[in-house]
Amino acid sequence: METRREFPLPDTSWEPIREFWAGAAANELRIPRCASCGRLCWYPRERCRQCDGEGFAWEAMSGRGTLFSWVVVTHPFLPQFGDLTPFAPALVALEEDPSVRLATRMVECDLDALEFEMPVRVEFRPLIFTDVEGEVTAPLFVPA
Amino acid sequence: MSATDLDWGWAHDYENISGEVAICGVGESDHSKASGRTTSDIVGQAVERALEDAGLEPTDVDGLMYIPMAEQMDVAAFHEYFGTSHDMWESKGGGGMTHGAAAPYAASQALRDGQASVILNTFGVAWATQRSQMTGGPGESHAQELFKQNLEIPMGWFPQPVYFATVARRHMFEFSTTQQQLGSIAVAQRRNANHTPAAVMHEKTLTMEQYLAAPTIVAPFRKEDCCLISDGGGAYLMTSAERAKDMRQQVVEVAGVGLGNSHTGTHWAQQSPFTSTPQVFAAPVAFDMAGITHADVDLYTCYDPFTIHTLMQLEDSGFCKKGEGGAFVEGDCLHFDSGKLPTNTHGGLLSHAYVLGIAHVVEVVRQLRGQAAAQVPDAEIGIYGGYTGPQAATLILRKAR
Numbered sequence: 057m058e059t060r061r062e063f064p065l066p067d068t069s070w071e072p073i074r075e076f077w078a079g080a081a082a083n084e085l086r087i088p089r090c091a092s093c094g095r096l097c098w099y100p101r102e103r104c105r106q107c108d109g110e111g112f113a114w115e116a117m118s119g120r121g122t123l124f125s126w127v128v129v130t131h132p133f134l135p136q137f138g139d140l141t142p143f144a145p146a147l148v149a150l151e152e153d154p155s156v157r158l159a160t161r162m163v164e165c166d167l168d169a170l171e172f173e174m175p176v177r178v179e180f181r182p183l184i185f186t187d188v189e190g191e192v193t194a195p196l197f198v199p200a
Numbered sequence: 201m202s203a204t205d206l207d208w209g210w211a212h213d214y215e216n217i218s219g220e221v222a223i224c225g226v227g228e229s230d231h232s233k234a235s236g237r238t239t240s241d242i243v244g245q246a247v248e249r250a251l252e253d254a255g256l257e258p259t260d261v262d263g264l265m266y267i268p269m270a271e272q273m274d275v276a277a278f279h280e281y282f283g284t285s286h287d288m289w290e291s292k293g294g295g296g297m298t299h300g301a302a303a304p305y306a307a308s309q310a311l312r313d314g315q316a317s318v319i320l321n322t323f324g325v326a327w328a329t330q331r332s333q334m335t336g337g338p339g340e341s342h343a344q345e346l347f348k349q350n351l352e353i354p355m356g357w358f359p360q361p362v363y364f365a366t367v368a369r370r371h372m373f374e375f376s377t378t379q380q381q382l383g384s385i386a387v388a389q390r391r392n393a394n395h396t397p398a399a400v401m402h403e404k405t406l407t408m409e410q411y412l413a414a415p416t417i418v419a420p421f422r423k424e425d426c427c428l429i430s431d432g433g434g435a436y437l438m439t440s441a442e443r444a445k446d447m448r449q450q451v452v453e454v455a456g457v458g459l460g461n462s463h464t465g466t467h468w469a470q471q472s473p474f475t476s477t478p479q480v481f482a483a484p485v486a487f488d489m490a491g492i493t494h495a496d497v498d499l500y501t502c503y504d505p506f507t508i509h510t511l512m513q514l515e516d517s518g519f520c521k522k523g524e525g526g527a528f529v530e531g532d533c534l535h536f537d538s539g540k541l542p543t544n545t546h547g548g549l550l551s552h553a554y555v556l557g558i559a560h561v562v563e564v565v566r567q568l569r570g571q572a573a574a575q576v577p578d579a580e581i582g583i584y585g586g587y588t589g590p591q592a593a594t595l596i597l598r599k600a601r
Binding site (some may be wrong): 063064065067126129134160 | 357
């Protein structure tokens, strides 16, 4: 299978996060849970940061969380984001464990109406970039 | 802060080296916007000036510290530039950023062990030239990190202005920090640069009104919250405090140094105290080693890629409580001449030059010698807070009596 992708699309075949992107393609937000201590471990690591355990099971999350912080980009730093501008990269704290913060983007909402700690939920949408071939489904968020 | 709150990082175990090492020579290249110069030329110019400042010859330098980034001066490059061929001790733990503050610790070990007697630390960039040619810049190194590449960049959480604006906004939420307080930092550093002829922004003034009137580029950041992109570099020479007494310049000694790390590395999204820096771990080590209190500090400099970094490092280094940085920096607090804590007296990365902190150390040394352009009266103790994100270091320098 051809796995090379064009920047800034993710390499969905890269082993440590393959399950994350496979989940997104199946409209599931999957995060690894440590088999030893039972805590979510994000970003994926070879050994659990909390307990040093080695086994992980990827688990589907509810897709609910709260808005931890965000910004509104009005100047695209990368030309590939030109057609998206203005856009709101955000960190979402997951309902299952708020210490896990997902880097994502707030979409389909009034960017001026975003508020700290507001409830949000996942929506799976294709990442499409200016002058970049291909697309990848990603977990983006909307106000809940 | 409770013990649990400190689970997110650690301090390196440093022996007390207070008073052992002196910085005996400093130099900086010309700093500029895109100049067409190469990194090698820039670093070479800074080193020539540091040698002249110290009254040393290239053959006197028997130790070299640098960071293994493109075109930095390693031993082979040193010999090629100066036409020398002598043996040199070499360390890749040098350069700017955190390393500009921590390098004197590694140097102290080499001096103790007799591996070297005069150690040079250098750093330089030609990022302004390279960016104009689309060949390099600060975003590029971060884009190589695979988790960023595959989990952050696709979402648009990239590059540095985006993630640190996210930090700044969270700081505003947690501690009611205001846009004007961030602006106070940008305005104060510009004023310091206006008194520093070598600063890239020497001629360009900035008022609070101008700052607030500017559009945001990544809200809450305006352009003036973000560092310059520059061509430039610096160098400093270290030797034993004993030997420095017989040299040309007023002796400036390393009073204290500390180094701290976060467990989450460059993955800031996962750092539990999102609005803190590892200065929380580094600064207490350096202050203890130096045996000083915050009231003893005459000037502070820190790695300041964005306004929020000065605010956070002032808090995390203990100059005010966590969350009170906004109120602390208001008014003339950071001004070189009238400030309560003159900070980034040459203008910092925001208004002097984005040479990643090496020029901050040069500035502190000049201040303590009484040779700075924007001179703090009677400065005896000065600090450089180095930072790279996953790491921070505090270097306390003292004018020797």
